Amino acid sequence: MAYREVVEVIRARIEAGELSPGERVPSTRQIVAEFGIAMATASKVLAALRQEGLVRVLPGVGTVVAGGVREPEPELGRGRIVRAAMRIADAEGVDALSMRRVASELGTGAMSLYRHVPGKEELLLLMRDAAFGEFPLPPSPPAGWRAQLELSGRRLWAMYRRHPWLARMTSLTRPYAGPNQMPYSEWNIRALTGLGFDDPTIFRLHLSLFVYVHGSAGSLEAERREEAETGLTLSEWLIAREDTTRAVMESGAFPNSVRVFLHTDTGLDLDEIFETGLRSMLDGIQRRIMEP
Template identity: 55%
Template sequence: MADSAEIVASIRRRIVAGELKPGDRVPSTRQITRQWGVAMATATRVLTTLRQEGLVTARPGIGTVVASGLPSVAAPTRPRVPSPEVTRADVVRAAIVIADAEGSAALSMRRVATELGVATMSLYRHVPSKDELVAQMIDTAFADHPFTSPPPPDWLEAAEAGARRLWLIFRRHPWVAPAMSLTRPQVTPNALAYGEWVMSAMHAAGLGARHIFQVHLTLFSYVRGLAISLEPEAVAEQETGITYTEFVDAQGDTYHSLMSSGAYPTFHTVVTRADFDLDLDEQFEFGLRHLLAGLAGLPSAGGPVRLR
């Protein structure tokens, strides 16, 4: 079984030789564990060492890739010198890049410190805990997608716009949906600003306070519930290299074996006739349209709202 130094040397040689070029993905932690037969901790240490040497970097939505401006010799460069200029915003942004690229499971205070080239303990001057770091990451994600104009007078239009903005945030940052809690919500300024924008339109239309809160929670729960599937799918595809379609195709034998038993006739008929490929964006549109249609009957100061 190889140790981390041997694996680092192997990947380093491929990078320096030009076999892996800037922007190319390097083996993920899951691929390293399979290829070299090592534990996940060893695989993580390999990628961390390569990052410290400046050979690879995390790229949102892609994974760990070969960095640009590589050293021209095979010898590793020195680890980056800790910078006294690191700010709280730097810590939060670095954490977001890691979570976007590799999923929330890859996020740790030590990992963020490695990306910034500082001591792990120095991060605690900016964020007292990982939970606080995640809360700040959520707040920043909402801050990056603000509402820049007042809500429309039609509260249903505002509710739809709010749901779409939430879906956009979850799409850009797949870790946000599972990180947010309905029962123990993170109270942050920009997440509250989102809720304020949506609920103010309902309040102006004359909906009662209880209905306002219930509509807001219903829409949030719908969008978040669908978006929770985004991160595990992205991580699974990154680590295995198998797309959703390829995964479904690989289940063909098992599916046909179960269907041949005759125990699931309706399921088989529906799946066969629907000609359906799961598209989360399409499912979001379908669910939102019908959810808004149901909410349209709520009484307000102007009577029941009608969908246009």
């Protein structure tokens, strides 16, 4: 279906009163699911509706039907730009993000954004730090190094869960000392201090924990992207390939894999896999502490 046809359908709903002024219109993901079009095409649909004045972007709410009492929009600033960019990345993936796309979301010109953010690279860094700011660590840490590292690791995982695009936007080799990110480093390094490790070891252990969470989160972003591109959930994808997979597994060449993959009721629960790995990493630190 062409994007113009989808625009006509949503326009008809608005004109018929099925969507009232101030009511949210279907999101890009909802449009993709209903009409079977690509995410980029769905974004084009909403852009066309905005250009026609049928809908408008309401900060903190989303795209709503135009009309009714118009709430004053906050002044354009760095914070508002970053929040809009995060909404786009959450809904459509980071590949859909551009300064022009953010400007369209905010109903302004692209050049007006550059007065607040130098460009996309800086915007991505600000988005990353803002995500950390949504999951602040408590002012008082729990007792014990292990409880402290469990807490910080799980909050990082929750952050990646909310914003899967972070997996590609966060670099180990090019760290960004943002005001919301540094408390995580300080927290972990403090937890590891006084356990008998020298500073280089503390540094490596801290980074290893971060790499574990970050690497595990790559599956979240990849799964979100694959689902958007193929239209298949993980379960649907596995079912579609069940015959091929079973033929390989039952060839007799992989008895251990058959025992674990086919005869164990575990599934691919990413949260359970994350927890298993986190516990294993902390067990390893515990053994190192106990070494003479």
